[in-house]
Amino acid sequence: MVNGTRTGGHGTRSGGNEPCTGGDGPRAGANGPRTSANRAGTDAGFDAWFAERARVNEQRVETIPFSALSGWDFDPATGDLRHHTGRFFSVRGLHVRPAGPGGPPGWSQPIIDQPEIGVLGILARTFDGVRHFLLQAKAEPGNINGVQLSPTVQATRSNYTRVHRGGSVRYLEHFTDRRGRVLVDVLQSEQGSWFLRKRNRNMVVEVDDDPPVHDDFRWFTLDEIRALLHRDNLVNMDARTVLSCLPPEHPADEHGALHSLTEVTGWFTEAKTRCEMTAEVVPLTGITGWRRTPTEIASEDGGRFRVIAVDVTAPHREVPAWTQPMLAPCAQGLAALLYRTIGGVPHFLVQAQAQEGCLDKLEIGPTVTRVPGEHGGLPADMRSPFRDVLDSLSPDRIRYDRVQSEEGGRFFAAETRYVIAELDEDFPTEVPSRFCWATPGQLKELLRHSHYVNIEARTLVACAEALA
Amino acid sequence: MVNGTRTGGHGTRSGGNEPCTGGDGPRAGANGPRTSANRAGTDAGFDAWFAERARVNEQRVETIPFSALSGWDFDPATGDLRHHTGRFFSVRGLHVRPAGPGGPPGWSQPIIDQPEIGVLGILARTFDGVRHFLLQAKAEPGNINGVQLSPTVQATRSNYTRVHRGGSVRYLEHFTDRRGRVLVDVLQSEQGSWFLRKRNRNMVVEVDDDPPVHDDFRWFTLDEIRALLHRDNLVNMDARTVLSCLPPEHPADEHGALHSLTEVTGWFTEAKTRCEMTAEVVPLTGITGWRRTPTEIASEDGGRFRVIAVDVTAPHREVPAWTQPMLAPCAQGLAALLYRTIGGVPHFLVQAQAQEGCLDKLEIGPTVTRVPGEHGGLPADMRSPFRDVLDSLSPDRIRYDRVQSEEGGRFFAAETRYVIAELDEDFPTEVPSRFCWATPGQLKELLRHSHYVNIEARTLVACAEALA
Numbered sequence: 042m043v044n045g046t047r048t049g050g051h052g053t054r055s056g057g058n059e060p061c062t063g064g065d066g067p068r069a070g071a072n073g074p075r076t077s078a079n080r081a082g083t084d085a086g087f088d089a090w091f092a093e094r095a096r097v098n099e100q101r102v103e104t105i106p107f108s109a110l111s112g113w114d115f116d117p118a119t120g121d122l123r124h125h126t127g128r129f130f131s132v133r134g135l136h137v138r139p140a141g142p143g144g145p146p147g148w149s150q151p152i153i154d155q156p157e158i159g160v161l162g163i164l165a166r167t168f169d170g171v172r173h174f175l176l177q178a179k180a181e182p183g184n185i186n187g188v189q190l191s192p193t194v195q196a197t198r199s200n201y202t203r204v205h206r207g208g209s210v211r212y213l214e215h216f217t218d219r220r221g222r223v224l225v226d227v228l229q230s231e232q233g234s235w236f237l238r239k240r241n242r243n244m245v246v247e248v249d250d251d252p253p254v255h256d257d258f259r260w261f262t263l264d265e266i267r268a269l270l271h272r273d274n275l276v277n278m279d280a281r282t283v284l285s286c287l288p289p290e291h292p293a294d295e296h297g298a299l300h301s302l303t304e305v306t307g308w309f310t311e312a313k314t315r316c317e318m319t320a321e322v323v324p325l326t327g328i329t330g331w332r333r334t335p336t337e338i339a340s341e342d343g344g345r346f347r348v349i350a351v352d353v354t355a356p357h358r359e360v361p362a363w364t365q366p367m368l369a370p371c372a373q374g375l376a377a378l379l380y381r382t383i384g385g386v387p388h389f390l391v392q393a394q395a396q397e398g399c400l401d402k403l404e405i406g407p408t409v410t411r412v413p414g415e416h417g418g419l420p421a422d423m424r425s426p427f428r429d430v431l432d433s434l435s436p437d438r439i440r441y442d443r444v445q446s447e448e449g450g451r452f453f454a455a456e457t458r459y460v461i462a463e464l465d466e467d468f469p470t471e472v473p474s475r476f477c478w479a480t481p482g483q484l485k486e487l488l489r490h491s492h493y494v495n496i497e498a499r500t501l502v503a504c505a506e507a508l509a
Numbered sequence: 510m511v512n513g514t515r516t517g518g519h520g521t522r523s524g525g526n527e528p529c530t531g532g533d534g535p536r537a538g539a540n541g542p543r544t545s546a547n548r549a550g551t552d553a554g555f556d557a558w559f560a561e562r563a564r565v566n567e568q569r570v571e572t573i574p575f576s577a578l579s580g581w582d583f584d585p586a587t588g589d590l591r592h593h594t595g596r597f598f599s600v601r602g603l604h605v606r607p608a609g610p611g612g613p614p615g616w617s618q619p620i621i622d623q624p625e626i627g628v629l630g631i632l633a634r635t636f637d638g639v640r641h642f643l644l645q646a647k648a649e650p651g652n653i654n655g656v657q658l659s660p661t662v663q664a665t666r667s668n669y670t671r672v673h674r675g676g677s678v679r680y681l682e683h684f685t686d687r688r689g690r691v692l693v694d695v696l697q698s699e700q701g702s703w704f705l706r707k708r709n710r711n712m713v714v715e716v717d718d719d720p721p722v723h724d725d726f727r728w729f730t731l732d733e734i735r736a737l738l739h740r741d742n743l744v745n746m747d748a749r750t751v752l753s754c755l756p757p758e759h760p761a762d763e764h765g766a767l768h769s770l771t772e773v774t775g776w777f778t779e780a781k782t783r784c785e786m787t788a789e790v791v792p793l794t795g796i797t798g799w800r801r802t803p804t805e806i807a808s809e810d811g812g813r814f815r816v817i818a819v820d821v822t823a824p825h826r827e828v829p830a831w832t833q834p835m836l837a838p839c840a841q842g843l844a845a846l847l848y849r850t851i852g853g854v855p856h857f858l859v860q861a862q863a864q865e866g867c868l869d870k871l872e873i874g875p876t877v878t879r880v881p882g883e884h885g886g887l888p889a890d891m892r893s894p895f896r897d898v899l900d901s902l903s904p905d906r907i908r909y910d911r912v913q914s915e916e917g918g919r920f921f922a923a924e925t926r927y928v929i930a931e932l933d934e935d936f937p938t939e940v941p942s943r944f945c946w947a948t949p950g951q952l953k954e955l956l957r958h959s960h961y962v963n964i965e966a967r968t969l970v971a972c973a974e975a976l977a
Binding site for chain 2: 127158160227242288307311314319400490
C-alpha cells in the first residue's frame with residue numbers, strides 16, 4: 042500500500058494509497074480586512090505564504106523495516122513496540138468484546154497507547170475589533186502535502202518536558218502558564234479505533250499584548266479559517282478540534298430544541314449503560330488475525346490498517362531526523378453528519394458510538410462513519426442504519442463534502458471524507474435508540490466538557506460552522 | 510476488627526470497629542404538611558414506621574472463612590476472588606504509581622471491580638403542590654443499623670437482568686423504560702480508593718400517576734429528607750448521591766463567582782494534565798504488603814481495609830440467604846468541606862483529588878479527606894494542607910458534623926465523618942494549585958455531568974443543601 046519514499050511539500054506527494062486530493066486551490070475566498078503584516082491576507086497572499094512555508098519545511102519520509110528503527114524495540118516479553126525511554130507512545134494489543142465477557146469472542150488489534158496529555162493550543166488576539174487566531178504551517182511525517190495549518194502549539198508532554206532534546210516549543214508558555222484569558226481548556230479524545238484512551242488538552246488563550254510572529258506562523262480571522270476548511274487536507278485535525286471547542290458566538294438557547302439538554306445527556310447515559318463492550322489491553326504478540334513481517338503489522342484480511350516504520354528527515358525542525366512507528370489506514374474513512382430542521386431549528390442526528398479505544402466505551406459521533414476497512418468482527422448493530430440514507434441523497438442536499446487529514450504525527454496519510462447533508466423536513470424524527478437529535482448549540486454546550494463529542498464529530502462541528 | 514455475628518435492625522449492632530453512633534433520635538424535625546397515608550408523617554410517625562421496617566427486615570450477618578463462600582473462588586491463575594458466573598463483582602489487584610512509570614514504585618492493593626452499571630433511581634411525584642420522593646427502608650449486610658433509607662430502586666444490572674434469580678425489582682420499570690419526566694440521569698462514580706472505575710446511574714423520574722406504595726416504601730418531601738440527613742447513618746449513600754444531582758431549586762447564576770465555570774473546568778483540566786498517576790490492574794496474588802489468611806486479606810500494616818467474607822440471612826429479601834466478599838475499612842473516614850463567603854457569595858474550597866480507582870485519575874473532592882488508614886505510600890502532596898485548618902476551627906464554625914455510612918452492599922460497617930465548616934472572611938483566597946473555589950451553583954452545574962464531583966463531595970453537597 043505505502044511504498045518507498047514520500048517527499049512532502051505542497052502537492053508533491055507520491056506513494057500514498059489514495060489519489061492525492063489536496064492543495065487544488067481555493068474554493069471559497071478568504072478576504073476579510075487586513076491592516077498589518079502577518080495576517081492571512083488575500084487568497085493569493087495566503088497561497089504564496091503557504092507555498093513558501095511548504096518549501097522551507099520540506100521533509101523526506103521513507104518507510105523502513107522495524108529493525109532500522111532507532112530507539113524503538115519490540116519488547117521481548119509482550120511484543121509491544123516501545124521506545125527505550127518508555128515515553129512517547131507504544132503499540133500494544135487490545136482484545137475487544139463488543140457484547141462483553143458473556144458474548145461472542147470479538148476481535149483483537151494493535152492500538153497506539155500514548156498516555157501523556159499533550160497541548161493543542163491556539164493563541165488569540167483582537168486586531169481592529171476582530172478576533173484573530175495564530176496558526177502554524179507545520180509539517181508532520183504522515184501529512185498529505187507535508188505541511189498543514191496547525192494550532193499555535195501542538196506539543197506532546199515529551200516535547201515540552203524535553204525528552205526530545207530539541208529546541209523549545211514556541212508560544213508554549215502562554216498555555217502552560219495560562220497567560221491571558223482562557224477561552225477554552227478542555228481534554229478531548231482522539232481516534233477511538235486507533236488510540237487507546239488518548240486525549241489532548243484543547244486550549245484557546247487570548248492575549249492583549251502583541252507576541253512576535255515567528256516564521257511559519259500567521260494570524261487568521263475565524264472567517265478566514267472557515268474559508269480554508271473548504272479546501273481538502275489543509276486545516277489539520279488538531280486545529281479543527283480546538284476550533285470546535287470555541288465558545289459559541291451566540292449564547293446557546295435550548296428554546297426550540299426537540300430534547301432538553303438533560304434529555305440529551307440522559308440518552309447518552311442510557312447508551313453507556315446498555316453498552317457491554319469491554320476492551321482489554323493484551324500483549325501485542327497475543328492478538329489474532331494480524332501478522333507481523335519485517336516491515337509491517339497488518340490484518341490478515343488486509344482491511345483495517347498497518348503499523349509501519351518511517352525514517353523522517355526534516356532539516357527545518359528542532360529534531361532534524363528521526364525514526365518512528367506510524368499507523369497507516371488501508372483506505373479513506375467516511376464521517377457524515379445528517380441534519381434536518383425541526384420546528385425551524387436545525388438538529389443534527391448524532392450517534393452514541395462505541396469505539397474500542399474510548400476511555401469510557403462510547404462518545405457522541407456523526408450519523409454515519411466508516412472506519413477504513415471495517416473489521417469483520419463489527420456487529421451489525423454497530424453499523425449505522427443511515428448509511429443508505431446518505432447514499433441516496435440527491436447532490437443538492439450535500440452542504441459540505443471535503444477530504445480532511447487525521448493527525449500526521451501518528452497516522453500515515455490518513456484521510457477521511459467529511460460530509461454534511463440536509464434531510465427533508467419529512468424525515469422521521471423517531472430514530473433508533475442509539476441515535477438522538479441535538480441542536481448545534483447543545484453540541485457546543487457538551488464541548489465544554491470532556492468525552493462527550495468524538496474527534497470525527499468535532500471536525501464536523503467545525504466544518505458546519507464554516508457553512509455561512 | 511470485625512468478629513463473629515452482627516444482627517441488623519434499629520440500633521442493635523454489635524461487633525463493629527467504631528462505637529455505634531446511629532439512630533440516636535432526631536436532631537431536626539421533619540414536619541411538613543401531610544395529607545395522605547404513606548408519606549413521611551411526623552417525627553414520631555416516621556420513627557415508628559422506620560422501627561417497624563427495621564424489625565421486619567432484620568438480617569443476620571456472620572463473618573465466615575473464604576472457603577465457606579458459595580459460588581465464589583480464588584482464581585487459580587491470578588488469585589482474584591470472583592463469582593463462578595463472572596458477574597456481580599470481583600476482587601482484583603491494583604498497582605498504583607502516584608508519579609507515573611518514571612517515579613517511585615508506589616503501592617499495590619486489592620480493589621473491587623464491578624464493571625456493570627447499576628441503577629440508583631428515586632421516583633418523584635407532586636402531592637398538594639409539593640414534590641415528594643419515594644424512599645425505601647432497605648437492609649444491606651454492611652449497613653450500620655441494618656436498615657437505612659435508600660433510593661426507590663437500587664439495583665445492579667445483575668439484579669435486574671435476573672442473574673440473582675430473585676423476585677422482580679419494584680418500580681424498576683420507571684427507570685429502565687424512563688416512564689415520566691426524567692429530572693436526573695447521569696453516571697456518577699463511587700469510592701475511588703476501594704472501587705475500580707465504578708459508577709452507577711443516578712436517576713430521578715417524576716410521574717403523574719399514583720403508583721402503589723409497597724411495604725418498605727414511603728414518600729418524603731425534600732425538607733423531610735434534609736432533616737433526616739441531620740441524623741447519623743440513616744440516609745444511605747445511594748440516596749445521598751442521587752439527591753446531590755437534583756437540579757438546583759434556583760437556577761445557577763455565575764454572577765458573583767470568583768471564577769467563571771470555564772475557569773473552574775480549566776483548573777480541572779490542568780490538574781488532570783499534571784497528574785501522572787498510573788493504576789494498573791495486576792493479579793491479586795501479585796500485590797505486595799498484603800497477606801491472605803483463611804478469613805481475610807489485610808494490609809500488613811493493619812491500616813487500610815480488609816477483604817472479608819460474610820454469610821447473610823435476610824428472610825424478608827428476595828434472595829433470603831447468600832454469601833459474599835465485602836470490604837471492611839479499618840477505621841472511620843473523614844471528609845470535610847470548608848467554605849467562605851467571597852463578595853457575599855459562599856464558595857466551597859474543593860480539591861482535584863487523585864484516587865487510584867478513578868476512571869480518569871482524579872475528580873473534584875472535599876477540602877480535606879482521610880481515607881481509613883491512609884497507606885504509607887501516599888505522597889505528601891496528595892495530603893490536604895487544610896487538615897490543620899479544619900482541626901483548629903472553633904466549634905461555632907462547624908455547620909454540619911455527622912457520621913454517615915458508605916454503601917452497605919459492598920462495604921462492611923464503613924463510616925465517614927462528614928463535616929461542613931465556615932472559614933473566616935479573611936481566609937486567603939489564594940490557594941495551592943490543586944485547590945479551587947467553586948460556588949454551590951457551579952458544583953450543581955458540574956453534577957449534570959459524569960466524573961467531575963466524587964462521591965464524598967456529593968454527600969457533602971447533599972448535606973450542605975440540608976443546612977437551612
